Amino acid sequence: MNAICQRPFRQALDRLRASGLRPTRQRLALAKLLFDGCDRHVTAETLHSEASSANIRVSLATVYNTLHQFTEAGLLREIVVDAGRSYFDTNTSEHHHFFNERNGMLADIPGSDVVLTQLPKPPDGMTIRRVDVIVRVDG
């Protein structure tokens, strides 16, 4: 783990409690993987295999459930860049993404590096829920 990104001890547990999610062994372990280091992007598969590597016994179904529960709780943000695969970002603050379709790598764009000067008026009775900017790169 990168010391630069290290976060307060017990943060994983606290986050679960604050979200009203029972701190089960699986959730706690996944939360530690997700939140105890630098911000990161995961898919269900990558998180599941990372857990396996760390000798954490969690089923893939539970990883999916957990990612969605964390997302609903506001601990994660889901990012759609690829039809057929869901990414989740531990950085829930307003920012956008680079996506390299060749290798599936997703990277944050610092908030201030994309400036939307003008937002369009949404159709009829609709309200804007979120604006996603995906900069697709090659190379």
Next chain:
Amino acid sequence: MNAICQRPFRQALDRLRASGLRPTRQRLALAKLLFDGCDRHVTAETLHSEASSANIRVSLATVYNTLHQFTEAGLLREIVVDAGRSYFDTNTSEHHHFFNERNGMLADIPGSDVVLTQLPKPPDGMTIRRVDVIVRVDG
């Protein structure tokens, strides 16, 4: 078909020829559905069932193949808004989208209604291939 959007006769055929795609019965029929009216957003499923309604006999596999061939040929643009479903847009010019997750409706945002003042510098040796802006709406 909306007369306002009507396009030159035989455009479908011309587009296929220009792209080096053999104008088979299926491709021609799909091209007519796609290009002879207003700009539109389709999924493989919606296009397939539209073809069926019009008594055009095309398999779903061929619809998928055709959508990809048209996309490679630059006749369509693929839009990723939803993990697990691919949308295709007949409008290939630079513009962005509203997406309503509740009902899956996709709508163009007129080009000038989203202004990106500043593009981020892509990582290392990468170049920007495209910028997608998706305004997610509710209501």
Next chain:
DNA sequence: GTGTTTGCAAAGTGTTTGCAATTTA
């Protein structure tokens, strides 16, 4: 005729679900 395209059905991928067993409070 020859190479391309199609359709079908099977396989593939990522994700969700039903339910009994387990765990948490």
Next chain:
DNA sequence: TAAATTGCAAACACTTTGCAAACAC
């Protein structure tokens, strides 16, 4: 103990593929 959570395997939705038959040139 009661309610929530887990794991498994089956089901799912969407998409791709292999290959023989049909088609375009």
